[in-house]
Amino acid sequence: MKKIYILFSVFAILIAASGCKKYLDVNTDPATPQEVSSKTLTPPLFAQMERGIQYDARYLGGLIQYFGGAVNVGEQHGWIAGSDNMGEIWRTNYFGLGANLNLIINDSEAKQEYNYVGMAQALKAWSWQTTTDYHGDIILKQAFDVNRYVYDYDPQRDVYAEVVRLANESIKNFSRTDGNGTVAKFSPADLIYAGDNAKWIKFNYGVLARNANNLVNKATYDPAKVIEYVDKSLASNAENFIVPNTGTTALNGNFFGPLRANLASYRQTAIIVGLLDGTYLSNPTASVIDPRRNNMITASPDLIFRGLPPFTIDGGTVLAKNQIPNPWGALGGTNPGPNQGKYLFRDNVGFPIMTYTEMQFIKAEAAFRKGDLALAHTAYLNGISSSIDFVSALGTAITPAEKAAYLTSASVKQTAASLTIRDIMLQKYLALYGYGFVETWCDLRKFNYMDGDVAGNKPYLNVYRYPTSFYVDNGGKPAQRYRPRYNSEYLWNTESLKKIGADKSDYHTYKMWFSQP
Template identity: 75%
Template structure:
């Protein structure tokens, strides 16, 4: 590469006096100041890509995916590899400087809604990256002529997310300037320029941010509730990244056309939540109406799932007898025909970045911790109901009778007095299946998996089970974070990594700031 750069530099000098032949700054085919409307649409694909790429590993850690496919299920990591580094890449490359270009361009044009959109995506990217990785680079990120970057504490990153999200809300609330919904709608593939929905999304980010700090003295459940009440108000407000699904290049990364999940299998915990095992204590006591849309039976009609890191559900030794997330065991669906996938694993399925259902479970958890059981119960029911409607819209329609029967079943607590934190968190875990990978991992870690939080709340006991053996570098400890991306950080920024201990072999087991008292 170095030789190529030298040659290009020499050519640049040689042609310096021949402006009409060699001046890319005036070449209309390579604009140096791209407009915001051209930069925005690809950013949504980057958001989806980052989460889905890394979900192949994280999905195993949180036990959404199984099949003993990779080190994710055993809480491991891969040395000298960018594996598990796609969310990092999204933050600093996929979105990164593009967001700053949009902000600069739109400020000059007084298009405040474009500024707000870029700020909203920046807040999202910093939040998901710190929740995934821990300490990240914020203050020095994107500084010109800088080649070494220092890491910021997670506490500082959380504060920065709050600042940026509030700035975005303020810009979307402005009525002056040249920005209009019509101008933004041209580029906005998610909300079609609707400022009110972007404001709700920002409040959703603030709710996630505040909800993660349950172990801190500063945690305020009422703040979470207030944020949620201003966030997504129904499934119509869901943040969904669209996929055309006509060819591999524009298809859902999780769909059969892309074939990225061919070796993955549905898990014991998902099967157990959908058949009532972990919600009622009795297997098969209540069949969730979402089950047929979200997962599939084996060829003998029995619903099975894998154990973490094993790929064996206990009664079947061949993992290929267990359906993968596409809902098929070969080239055809159980109903016959081409394998087009099911639920969020269809070629044309949109990918959720945030849903109303998630927001309601955040509110239920906060209200429960506050001691307001009536509010907690109402939000809990809203979360389940919205999830059923969301799943129904993505597959075979769930009838009103089926939904009513489930909402009145033993899997759903019928009164505020009988509601537990476990009920809330397990229904949230189920609702986020297939998309809320980092949020679910944040929940597992803030409750310290099966150890419990600072107050002893322990919603995942007897549900989440660790693999029979951890990855060799763990020292018997669960994974708490991923590592910064290898290609950019461990090659070019190693000294900064050493300052935060990321050069240590078990760095990925160091607890997050938000999970510690």
């Protein structure tokens, strides 16, 4: 690598010394703008956000048991050596978003278009948060230094601090009334909030809420601050951050939809089925069927709802894998065709990056930890109610009577005094099915899967199940992080990887900073 770098440097010096402007101008097209504006750069960024999560969800989805079917090593908490699989969030942060967001900030600051600056900072905050929650220690300070070819890793606590800084800077820029940033200039490029600064500010507070609520095992955890952030974040489903998909071709269709055919071999899981039929809720004998069930999952041919345990090919006592539906609602990998499927697994459905429902469950957890059970119960009910409305809008309408029957049933805690952290976290796990992959994994890890958090809470005990055998490199331990992207790091940055232990075969089982006391 050093030889290549030296030769390139010599070549650059020779060109500079020869007065080469005309030589380089051969690549300049006067009919094509050489400087791309912020409004041109912005729309594709939203697709990058969706792409990063969904590509890696093929593996992470199995680990957190949103997807089953023994499709890949994800369900065994494993990894694939010498492969970029599981590295799409990394690619999104550093290549899909990274430099493009820097260009937008520079371009927009020069034009005094502060809403574009705020948007770029908000996406940066979201991306750093998502990437560190997925990978742990990452490259932060040196990330976009073009004069380097070796990059040092920064500890996760530094990335968490940078997320807070960026989100607050974004809020400041969206709050400015000076400059030249107008709704008319911003709205055409803003596919999410149509240039509404107030909604972008709320998105930033949602990022801050995630950031602060992941720290429940730290002495610095402040539930009151988490509640404050949530109260300033998304106020209803109308403010959900949804990346739209046209869904007319495989090129513009939802990655999870039948046109893309990426989920044919995946199967619905036992944990999702058990939450929807009340088996895993606090009073299963008196629980009722969740009205979201028919919209979210599908029955087998005998009209019984079943799901696979982790890393299981055979369905058990009655049906084999090919008789358990995949997320589209099809059997045996059959493609139901364009515009078919269900829930978040249709071609033209948008992909949620953040929802009001998630924020309410974050608030419920924080209020519970704070000791304000009344507030926790209200937020818990808001989370369930808004999730039902969200799911209803993506399929067969759930009637007010069906919704009321569930909310007043034994499946939902009716009093603040009876509410437990388990009730909150299991309903959150269910509500985020199909989109909240990284956030759900954060919850599982901060509770140490089934072992519990520092306060002894064990919401996933006897619900989440480890595979019958972990991946061979795990040493019997569950996964805690995914490795940095192979092509950009293991090929070119190995010395830096060794400093954080990422050269070790069990690196993916090293606990995250955020989940430790």
